[in-house]
Amino acid sequence: MTNQALSGYYDNQLKILKYDPFLLYLRVKTIDGQLVNCLIVKHALTLFYQLKPDLPLALYGHYNQRHQFVITKFMVRLSAAELAG
Incomplete structure (x- = not known):
């Protein structure tokens, strides 16, 4: 189980799989154009x-x-206007 970095765009596909603990499924389109199915538990509500x-x-x-x-760690790139409003 080797950790790796992945960068891309949120593909507007989202499902809540479980509420306790909060388990989130999302689809990400990488810069290469591949679709990757992702799961997140830790800090899923924040994402x-x-x-x-x-x-x-x-x-x-x-x-x-x-x-x-x-996903174990993530970063969302928001513009300054989105952060202020």
């Missing part, structure tokens, strides 16, 4: 609050046995 369509993301995590990217 859920910040997501908007076609938003640039920087993700860090690993792939599980089902070839889903499990």
Whole structure:
């Protein structure tokens, strides 16, 4: 289980799989154009609050046995106008 970085855009596909603990599924389109299925548990509510369509993301995590990217750390790139308002 080696960790790796992944950068891309939120593909406007989102599902809440579980509420306790909060498990979120999202689809990310990488810079190469590939679609990657991602799961997040740690800080999932924060990511859920910040997501908007076609938003640039920087993700860090690993792939599980089902070839889903499990996110352990993330960064959402917001503009100054979005942060202020």
